Amino acid sequence: MSDLPILILAAGQSRRMRGRDKLMEEVEGQPLIRRQADMARRVTTGPVLVALPVPPHPRYAALEGLDITPVPVPEAQEGMGASLRTGFAAMPPGAAAAMLLLADLPELTDDDLTTMLEAVDLQSGDLIWHAVTEDGQRGHPVVFSAALFACFAGLQGDTGAKTVVAAAGKRVHHVPLPGQRARLDLDTPEEWADWRAGR
Numbered sequence: 001m002s003d004l005p006i007l008i009l010a011a012g013q014s015r016r017m018r019g020r021d022k023l024m025e026e027v028e029g030q031p032l033i034r035r036q037a038d039m040a041r042r043v044t045t046g047p048v049l050v051a052l053p054v055p056p057h058p059r060y061a062a063l064e065g066l067d068i069t070p071v072p073v074p075e076a077q078e079g080m081g082a083s084l085r086t087g088f089a090a091m092p093p094g095a096a097a098a099m100l101l102l103a104d105l106p107e108l109t110d111d112d113l114t115t116m117l118e119a120v121d122l123q124s125g126d127l128i129w130h131a132v133t134e135d136g137q138r139g140h141p142v143v144f145s146a147a148l149f150a151c152f153a154g155l156q157g158d159t160g161a162k163t164v165v166a167a168a169g170k171r172v173h174h175v176p177l178p179g180q181r182a183r184l185d186l187d188t189p190e191e192w193a194d195w196r197a198g199r
Contacts, residue, residue, distance in 0.1 A: 002117055004143065005095050006040040007087040008033075008050045010059060010103035011076040016187045023059060025192055027106045031062040036103045041067055043113040044099075049090055051076075051083040079158025088152035096122055098149070100161065101141045106195070107181040108141070116141050119175045127168040131175050131182040138174075139182025 010033050014022045023033040030038075033050075040048045048068040052059055053076050060070060071090045075082035084100075091098055097120060099113070112131070119129050120143050129143040144164065151164045165172065186192045 002044055002114075003046040004044055004097055004099055004117060004120070005046045005091055006044055006048050006099040006101055006113075006141075007071075007091075008036055008040060008048065008101045008103050009080065009083045009087065010036075011051045011053050011073040011083045012080070012104075013053075013077070014187075017189060020189060021058065022186060022192070023103050024062060025106075025186075031059075032106055033059050033103050034062045034066070035106075036101065036108075037063055037066050037068050039108070039110055039113060040099075040101060043110055043117065046095070047092055049087055050103075051087045078156070080160045081155035081157050084152045084155050084161060088149050091146075091149060095146055095149075097143055097145050099141050099143045102185065104185045104187075105140060105181065105183075106186060107179070107184050108177075109181070112177050112181060113141060115177065116143055116175055119143075119173065121173075124173070125171060126173045127171040128165060129173045129175055130165070131177050133180050133182050134176060134178060136174070136176075137183055139177070139180075141182075 024031045027035050049071050050068050051071045051073050054072045073083050073086045127145045131139050131141050186195055
């Protein structure tokens, strides 16, 4: 499954950062959004799509030179539903499944994404492969079978893909990742400061 498309959600507005853009915060010497896109690019030979606010926007410059496909989201202010609708509508024809990756999880690694891709078994009957923390909480990334792609067309608001996951019923395979990496996001300047202090 090393050729699956990866969709990175990066069209959010960082409202809780009080004027700063969390996806432009520096992690490992580069903006977080570039780190995530570069990581995705390393683990798949398939396309890497990045859902973004409509240009002009500084995030585009942060991605310059990477082999990714920008996917502008005109209704980005609506919330995550718009990014999911637009991103999955842009999936290449024939994709058997696709990974959904949030752009704001700064501790995910190449190995985590590879673990997710290696867990995918399209003959198993499962429809979703869902990362979980070491204590079993659902997080990201999530891989969706193509059988669910059409479900994203009707998403609204900012509730994410919960209704799509619910539609899969019990056909969800949980993939444990180390620690809390599957859920650790940083939404405020204080959270960023605490995280950096802890490292």
